[in-house]
Amino acid sequence: MSGFQKPSPLRPRKKPRQPRSAETVASILEAAAQVLEAAGFEGFNTNAVARRAGVSIGSLYQYFPNKEALTIALIRRETERFQTDAVQALEEASGAAAMSHFIAAAVRHQLRRPVLARLLDIEESRPEFRRELSGLQAYEQLLVTILRRDDLPAQARPEVAARDIVAMMRGIIDAAGERGERDLNDLSRRVRAAVFGYLAGTASRNVSAGEPAPECEQV
Amino acid sequence: MSGFQKPSPLRPRKKPRQPRSAETVASILEAAAQVLEAAGFEGFNTNAVARRAGVSIGSLYQYFPNKEALTIALIRRETERFQTDAVQALEEASGAAAMSHFIAAAVRHQLRRPVLARLLDIEESRPEFRRELSGLQAYEQLLVTILRRDDLPAQARPEVAARDIVAMMRGIIDAAGERGERDLNDLSRRVRAAVFGYLAGTASRNVSAGEPAPECEQV
Amino acid sequence: MSGFQKPSPLRPRKKPRQPRSAETVASILEAAAQVLEAAGFEGFNTNAVARRAGVSIGSLYQYFPNKEALTIALIRRETERFQTDAVQALEEASGAAAMSHFIAAAVRHQLRRPVLARLLDIEESRPEFRRELSGLQAYEQLLVTILRRDDLPAQARPEVAARDIVAMMRGIIDAAGERGERDLNDLSRRVRAAVFGYLAGTASRNVSAGEPAPECEQV
C-alpha cells in the first residue's frame, strides 16, 4: 500500500541460525496463519500478526523485510507440508495409484485447514507473488511425471493436463472446504472422478483397450 | 446517530432517473471493471474508480452507498451477461448438448475479460458478498436442471455435482485465462472432458449401456 | 464547512411574496425542525432537510443562501413564538405576576418541543450566530422591564440579573426537558423558586419589609 517499499526483497531477511530465532520465526508464521484464518484478508495486518505471535512489531520486521515476505513464507510453509506428502506418490506401483495418492494428499492438505488453504491459494495467484513462487510449482512437475506412466491415458500435452488437473482439483476442493465439507473419502472420490474422467477425455491414445468416455467430443 | 436513514446498505443508492445518471452509473461500473483489471485488488479504490470514470468521488457515492455496493453491482453486471447466455442451454435438444452449451458460454464469458472474471470470482466468495449475491447462483440451479436430463449419467446428488462442476470449470478456466490462453475451442474441449468425465465417474446408474470410467474407483 | 461560502449573507435570500413561496419556506423550516429533533446535529444536513420537506435541494437554496441562514431562520421562528407569548407578561398587574407569567411562558415553550428547544439553545450560542441574532435577545430587555417593577426586589444591575435569570431558567428547563419531564406546574414552581430566590438574594434594598434570604452572604 503505502508507497516506499521498493528496495525490500521478498525473502526472509536473515536465515535464523539460533534456535531462539527459529522458534520466533515459527511462531510468527503460525500467528500469520491464525490471523488469516480468523480475520481474512481484511484483518491480516502485520501488527495483528505480531500481537498474536507475542512478539513486537519490530521483531517481526527483523525476520521478514515486509508483509509480502511474510505471506510468501507462509505459503512456502504450507506448500512444503503438502509436497513432502505428495512426493511419495512416486513410490506407488501404478500411475493410477500414484495419481490417487496425489489426489488424496491434496484433499487431506486442503481439509486440514480449509480456510487458510483457500486464502493462500488466492494470495498465491497475485502477480507480485507469482514470480517469487514460480519455483514452488514443483507439484506440477510431479504431476507431469505421474502422467507419463504407462497405465494412464497418454496426454499429448502433459504440462497442460497437469495445470488443468491442479486447477480443477483446487476448484473442487476449495469450494468443498468453503461449504464445510469434511468427508475426505467422499471428496476424494469426486475429485478422482473428475481427474480420471478428464484424462480419459483428453487422451491422445487409448489405454489398455479401455473405452473413451464417448460423450466428450460430441455436440 | 440519526435513526431514519439506513435502507439496505449494499444495493445501489438511487435509481438513476435522468438519462444523464444512467450514463454516469454505466461509466462508473465500467471504470470499476477497468481499474480492477489494471490494478488488481490493491489498486481498486473508489477514488481511482471515480477518476477513471471521469466523475467526482461525490458522484460515485451518489449511486453507490459504499465500496462494497459498487463491487456487488459490478459482479451483478458481469454475472447477468453470462446468465442470459447460459440460460439458452435449456433450449438444446439433448442434455449433453445443453451441458456443452453451458460450458461454452462459461468459457466465452471468462475469456472475454479473463482478469476481471477471475478477480470477481474471488470477490464473489467473500462472506460479506455471499449473502447479497445468493440469488445470483442461479446457474447452479440451471446446472441441476441440465443434470437431470435422461441422456446424461444420472447423479445421486445433483446439487453436489452441480457445485463440483461449477468449481472445477472455474478452476480450469480461471487458470487458463491467467496464463493468457485465448483458444476457446481448445479450452472448451478440455473442460468438457473434465465435466463429462466427472459425470461418468460419479454416475449412480449407467446410461444407455455405456461403460463407466473404470479407473475411478480403483486404488 | 467546505470553503467558499464567504459572500453569502445569513438572511433568507428572498422575501417570499407569493403564497406558494411562503408555504415552501414554512415546510422547509418545519422539516429542519424535525430533522434536528430526530437526528440531532449529526444528522442535520441540508439534503436531509430538503428531502423531508419534499422539495429539491436546489429549492432550499433558493430560499436560504446557506445552512446557517436556515438555522437562523429556524431559531427566529421558535423565538418569535415564545416572545409573542412572553410579551403579554407586561399586562400583568404586579411585577411578581409578570415574572411568573414570563416563567410559565418559557416552560411551556421549552416543553412543547424539548429536544428542538434544547438544540436551538445550543446553536444560538455559537459565535457565528450571536452577531446575527443579537437583536433577538429582546426577552432580556423584557425581563429588565419586569425587574424594575416596584413589588420585586430592586436590582442594582438589572441587565446582569436579567441575563442570570435567563441563563438559569434555560439551564433548569433544558435539563428537565432532557430528562423527559412533562409536568409544567412542577417545573414552573421550581423555576419560580430559583428566580425569586435569586432576586431576593441579590436585591439592593428590601422590598416591603421582607427579609433577605439570610444564607446568601454567610460563609
Place this chain on the structure above:
Amino acid sequence: MSGFQKPSPLRPRKKPRQPRSAETVASILEAAAQVLEAAGFEGFNTNAVARRAGVSIGSLYQYFPNKEALTIALIRRETERFQTDAVQALEEASGAAAMSHFIAAAVRHQLRRPVLARLLDIEESRPEFRRELSGLQAYEQLLVTILRRDDLPAQARPEVAARDIVAMMRGIIDAAGERGERDLNDLSRRVRAAVFGYLAGTASRNVSAGEPAPECEQV
C-alpha cells in the same frame, strides 16, 4: 470483518507504559482542549488536534480509538480536576458552608477556561456520551449529600433539587463565562443567591425558625 478486535470503543486504546507515551497523551489532550477553545466544534477535528499537539495523526489514534474517545478523555480530565476540588466541600462544618464551597469550586473551575468548560458541558450532554460518562455525574451525588445537612432547607426530592441546582449553576456560570466575566466573587455571590434562594423556595419544612421566601408561591 475480523472478529476478535472490538474491545471497548470509547476508552483510551492503550495505557501508555513508557514515559514518552504519557507525555504524548498529555500533549494530545491539551491540544484537544486548545483546538476546541480556539476553533469550536467546527474546527475540532483529529487532524487539527494532532497537528497542534505536534504529533502525527497515527500517534493520536494509537492512544484514542476514535474521536469520541478523545473527547471523553478530555471531559474526564476536566471533570476530575473539578471533582477533587469539589469533594472537599464535605469537610466543611455546615451545610451552607459546604454548598458555598461547592459553588466556589464550580465557579473557579468554569472561569479557569470558560470556553472549554462551556463546550465540554455541551458535549457532555450528547446521548452517545451520557452512557460512558454516567459515572462522572458523581457531583450530583455529592450535592445530594450536602443537601441532607440539617442547616439547609430540607428538600422533599433531593435528587431533583441536586439536578436543578447543577443545571442552574451551569446556566449562570456558562453564560457569564461566555460574556467574559472574570470576577469570581461577584459571580459566586449571584450563584449563591440563586441556589440558596431555590432551596428556600422549594423547602419541604422550615429551617431553624427561618422564613421562607414568600414570593415563590404567590401569583
Place this chain on the structure above:
DNA sequence: TATGAATGAGTGTTCATTCAT
C-alpha cells in the same frame, strides 16, 4: 537483539453548495 512509540501517505465517505436542464 528486542521493543513499541511514532510516522504519514492513503482510503472510504460525507455534505454544503453549484448549475445545467
Place this chain on the structure above:
DNA sequence: TATGAATGAACACTCATTCAT
C-alpha cells in the same frame, strides 16, 4: 422557478514501516 446531478474539499481512521531506546 424547480430540479437533482455533480462537485470536491474535508474528515475519520488504518496500517506498513522505521528507529530511538
